[in-house]
Amino acid sequence: MGIVIDILLGISIFNMIYVLVIMTKTNIKFRERMALGGKKFIIITDICYAFTVLFLIGIFAALLFNITGLFEINLVSAITILVASITIWFLLLIRGLQNKGIDVMFNRGNAMRDTRNRLMVSVSHEIRTPMNSIIGLSEVILRRDDIPDDVREDIDNISVASGLLLGVVNNLIDFTKVETDQIEIIESEYNTRGFIDEIIHRAGNMLKGSQVEFLTDIDASLPIRLIGDEVRLVQAIANIISNASKYTHVGVITFRILCAKERGTAKLTFVIEDTGIGMNKVTREKFMGYSNDEFVRDPLSGELKGQSSLGGSGAEDENKSIGLGLIITRAIIGKMGGRIYFNSEEGSGTSVTIEVDQKIAVDTPIGDFSLLHKDTKKHYMFTAPMARVLVVDDNVVNLFVSKELFLNYEIDVTTAGSGAECLALVNNNYYDIIFMDYVMPEMDGHETLVKLRQRENEFARKIPVVALTAMVTSGGSKMYIDEGFQGYLSKPINVHDLEEQLLRLLPDKYIVRKNVPEEVDEEPIEDKLWYKRISNILTDVDIKQGLMYSNNDYSSYLNLLRVIYNDSYTQIAKLNRFKEKIDLSDFRVTIHALKSVTASVGAVELSEKCRNLEMHAKDGDANYIKDNLDDFINKFDEFLRKIDTLLVRENEMMVRGFNKPKVSLPEEEIISIVDELILSLEEFNADDAEACLKKLSNANLDYDRTKAVDTASEMLALFKYDEVKTLIENAFMVR
Structure with a gap:
């Protein structure tokens, strides 16, 4: 025991x-x-x-x-x-x-x-x-x-x-x-006219070649600027229109916007109606039983029932599956706190209604909007010949684009390549508005603004400054306003947004209204010969988007491509230096500028690659940049070669003597000319340097050296001796 x-x-x-x-x-x-x-x-x-x-x-x-x-x-x-x-x-x-x-x-x-x-x-x-x-x-x-x-x-x-x-x-x-x-909803301020234009543009692409007419009916009281996720809202509406286009073979698709205002909020109702095949009773029952969500109204009883896929179908389409785009649409609208309703009868078409609330940024009504979408050539309803503006950007291509845009309004434009140059110009000149790039090397836009406001000059302390940025973030407008800017424009610059800033910030006495009727271009842009020539060469470029930033003007677009090409060697040289040693801050500024440059001509894929590289630079991910930089440089160089081909085809090539017979010179003689050129540059002798560049331009050089000589000639005209010297030394491997 x-x-x-x-x-x-x-x-x-x-x-x-x-x-x-x-x-x-x-x-x-x-x-x-x-x-x-x-x-x-x-x-x-x-x-x-x-x-x-x-x-x-x-x-x-x-x-x-x-x-x-x-x-x-x-x-x-x-x-x-x-x-x-x-x-x-x-x-x-x-x-x-x-x-x-x-x-x-x-x-x-x-x-x-x-x-x-x-x-x-x-x-x-x-x-x-x-x-x-x-x-x-x-x-x-x-x-x-x-x-x-x-x-x-x-x-x-x-x-x-x-x-x-x-x-x-x-x-x-x-x-x-x-x-x-x-799914994220990133709210920022947006222009409702640009929002509607984007929907119309997408609908036009969907209905291209079909027998379906696309009509719009826009509430004239719709505020000109709202706060919300414009990108996601366009995506949701475009998905509904896409679905309607699939089941409407002949007839009409109508897009309506209704607006009710309440305590600083615009209660928007979007209605997409089609005259397509609609849904029969069996399909409706399957349709309503798909989900138990609250966003859809039964077309017969009007009671809220299961959320639909909005994949309209008639008897012939009973077995069609739920579309991915429509599942995404309901997720987006749900995240926005909105609702979706639908009504459909077999043989009578389908009506989809989306209700969402958006905060009002500027309550000025949008006014009348065309009932029928037509391709129109952009025209300008006002000029401001008395106005003077200063555009500050470290990228020459962005400066060129901005200057071209302002000249359409007969505005006197001055450009500055840095924050320091901006401050120097403001000391001795008067400007009505300064448009300031937010991301610049050495002194960024915010730092320049702070120093500007600290000046004793009262004018410098009060001049309106608008931020230019290629990186729009959630709440971006508020961020720039809080930092002291009077507004911001995303790059590439949207004409509607630019007009709004000009009308808001320029004195009324400067605005000269033009009573010009809407000019309709009867010939679709795709049928123009010059468009076909560009499309055959720039195959990976969204030319329509690029033309939009150049006012659908062929000459302006070609000039922009030429400027990009002339600046290309400098950009390639910068990128190649990062392969040896990556300064993430400097790299981010460089790739940020290229992001807006490529987007401004419609090189969407390249611009997206820039965005990815910029984001990884922001996160400090140097390994990702090392692994992907070569691929980007190759893609960018391929893009530049296509521009080169286009300029040659259009007889606009800027390489001097390109069409003249090239002289084959021994490498020793070429290096001798280069040595003479470098000596002339060190002595700031522009005439002798130009003569050396002319000899090199007549020589039979490879592609990279030809580009370098061409760019050097353009830079020499601006007396950039040090930049020309560095460029030539890198191209010809001499020191």
Whole structure:
């Protein structure tokens, strides 16, 4: 008997020590894992452990004072509690193993999901590149006159199918965000006219070549500027219009905007109606049963029921699946706190209504808007010949674009290449507005503004300054206003936004209104010969977007390409230096400038690559930049070669003597001319330097050296001796 008691006592002591360890743990997660049933049973388990300790103390007390009755009572109690404790401990062990298994499965599931999403993004990117090539090549072939009609039809079908597939690929990216609840709504101030123009432009592309008319009906009271996520709202509405276009073969699609204002908020109602095939009763029932969300109204009863995919269909389309774009649409509208309703009858078309609230930034009404969308050539409804503006930007291409835009309003424009130059100009000149690039090397836009406001000159302290930025962020407008700017414009500059800033900041007496009727361009831009010539060469460029920033003017667009080409060697040289040593701050400024430059001519893919590199530079990810910089430089150089080809074809090539017979010179003679050129530059002898450059331009040089000589000639005209010297030394490998 004594041996049994000793064994039980030993086990009890071990259990007591274990219990004390458990009870002294303050980590709640640890105690949850040790308690049967999770946190709800922590108290019960702790009480059980506490009684075990008390009974063990009783046993020791009985032994110590030789109290037989007390010993027996506590021994029985301790054994009972001990059995209960061991049972609980065993159950806890099983529960712990189960939790561990669940954690492993959960982590494995998350890892698989993350891997799948990364794979989907990667694969989508890899698919987009060849798809863009297929679409571009299809367009090139379709513009030829020597292909048979049956081949033309096949190529056209390939182009359409490729476009649809590209849309699906893009939707897959957003679908992964919907699935993981990562759809973000980034609010910023936007121009409602530009918002409507973008929707009309997208609808025009969708309905190109169809027998469907696209009409707009815009509430004249719609505020000219709102605050919300313009990009996501356009995406949602475009998805609905896309769906309507698929099921409307002949007829009309109407886009309406209704606006009600309440306490600084615009309650917007977007209605997209089509005269397509509609839905039959069976399809509607399947449609309504898809989800239990609250956003959709039953077309018959008017009661709110399950959210629809809005994938309208008639009897012939009963088996069509839910479109990815429409799943994304409802996620976007849901994130915005909005609602979607639909009405549909077979043979009568479908009506989709979206309701969202947007904050009002500027309550000026938009006024009348054309009921029927037509391709119009941009014209300017006012000039301001008395106005003087200063544009500050470290990138020569951006300065060129800005100057061209302001000249359309007959405004006197001065340009500055840095914050320091801006401050120097303001000391001796008067300007009505300063348009300041926000991201510049050495002295950025904000620092320049602060120094400007610290000047003793009262004019410098009060002149309106508008920030120019290629990086629009959530709440961007408020950020710039808080920093002291009077407004901001995103780059590339949107004409509507520019006009708004000019009308807001210039004195009324400067504005000269022009009563010019809307000029309609009867010939579609795609049918113009010069457009076809550009498209055949710049196959990876969204030429329409680029032309939009050049007022749909061919000469302006060509001039912009020429400026980019002339500045290209400087940019390539900068990028190559980063391969040797990366200064993330300097790199970010350089790639930021290239982002807006490439976007201004419609090189969307290049601009997106710039954006990715800029974001990684901002995050301090030097390894990503090292791994991807070569690829970007190659893509950029390929783009420049296409510009080169275009300029030659258009007889606008800036390389002096390009069309003259080239002279083949020995390498020793070329280096001798280069040495003479460098000496002339060091002595600031422009005439001798120009003569040397002329000799080099007549020589048969390779592509890179030819580019360098061309750029050097342009820079010499601006007396940039040091820059010319560095450029030539790098190109000809001399020091």
